[in-house]
Amino acid sequence: MPRTISCHKCPLRDSGLFRGIDECELDFMESFKLGELTADAGSPLMLEGANAAHLFTLFHGWAFRYKTLPDGRRQVVNFLMRGDFIGLQASLFESMGHGIESLTPVRLCVFPRDRLWGLFEKHAGLAFDVTWLAAREERALDDQLLTVGRRTALEKLAFTIWFLYSRAERVGLVNHSKLDLPVTQQHLADAIGMSVVHTNKTLQRLRSTRCISWSQGVLEMLDEDKLLSIAKAGREELPVRPLI
Amino acid sequence: MPRTISCHKCPLRDSGLFRGIDECELDFMESFKLGELTADAGSPLMLEGANAAHLFTLFHGWAFRYKTLPDGRRQVVNFLMRGDFIGLQASLFESMGHGIESLTPVRLCVFPRDRLWGLFEKHAGLAFDVTWLAAREERALDDQLLTVGRRTALEKLAFTIWFLYSRAERVGLVNHSKLDLPVTQQHLADAIGMSVVHTNKTLQRLRSTRCISWSQGVLEMLDEDKLLSIAKAGREELPVRPLI
DNA sequence: CGCGATTTTGAGAGCCGTCAAGATACGTGG
């Protein structure tokens, strides 16, 4: 597996966007890391129901986590971007409860699942970080559940788009209020549990409020407060997140 | 805070329904535990948005986790029963993203959140268990999201009821295929994102298939395979879970 | 320039929400 990035010189970690770790932990990460993996857009990174031998950190690009029903109905459970830690469930249980597919070309840092226990044993700080990230994902899922279950169509779109924008902003993907969003309306529809057709019509209503614009794969935030009020959501400050 | 149950003689742990832990870990749990808390049915155990100082393990009774929108719409995010670990999010972040309310009289074991770090530092095994439980909750939320987002009304009910039954069975709450389920149709409706009225009508359809019966607060499983096939779900074997 | 993927539009059907009222169950006090 090609290996080009040293954990000690990880540009993601050095970006200052993530919580720092100490030298000893960095040494462990360096030894924990098997190497890197690159994949094209649209590649399955993990298969629903399969047994996964690896953990990943998404180093570059976008992906999404999903589940499907036997007849093909699909629910996008979350979108993944730079810095996201992938495959904890897969490491702790026998088979994957969800699939993961890339939306863009991606580069991933690869770790062996069978050494996760070693991480817990030797580096409580990193173990704590892993758990912190799991709790953060849990919180995101709670929000998503509220969105899908109880928000109206317009609120769903507003919240989901704001949430994506907000996460992307935290990892430095936003410039001048603009974000490259490699997501189709079909993905969005599957995330909020609606049909593409109705998603499209609702998106037009949202655009007409002039709080966002979204075309050619570029999302621009025009009025974040208005978007939040449409979504019936509030900003919540999460502390700087760790990076595994 | 009244203290009647010693961790060394915990009847839950001794039930054989949970993964065992070693003597040293048991000693830590004993010192970690502040005491016990009892509350009536319908008590708020944690408030949305508040800052929580404690972690809990639900020792006896039922509760539910929920989120609300400003206008009162409510989403039940999960139901909680015997053995469930409560408040990890609250311990890691500044404020609660969800509320918790009891459905029956409850008894909880109480732990101080500020000693959670000590658990990670000194007892990797317990830390691993905490993370395992977080990942398990994440998986449950993935399932719930698929349910709310993509299953039909009948499938939603079938899956949610099966899931509750299945979890209850694992912690020894089911006798002769019967389970005391202290949940109203309103709670169920809020869990699957439907109105009470439509939940009621769908429930009647489900009852008419004769795979379950549910009245006077007692759920009886009549044909689990049929229920699962209606829910378009499969059994998945999770290994014995830990108890914190 | 041509093809496939994505977005957009329109029409019609039906699932599901709201409103409202009645029936039943449950807990409390007399």
Next chain:
DNA sequence: CCACGTATCTTGACGGCTCTCAAAATCGCG
């Protein structure tokens, strides 16, 4: 043990949100 009030469950009517189907327009790419 009964009466009564409240919570929960049930039923019906009606409107509208959202789905499906289908086709046209546009975009992205070789």
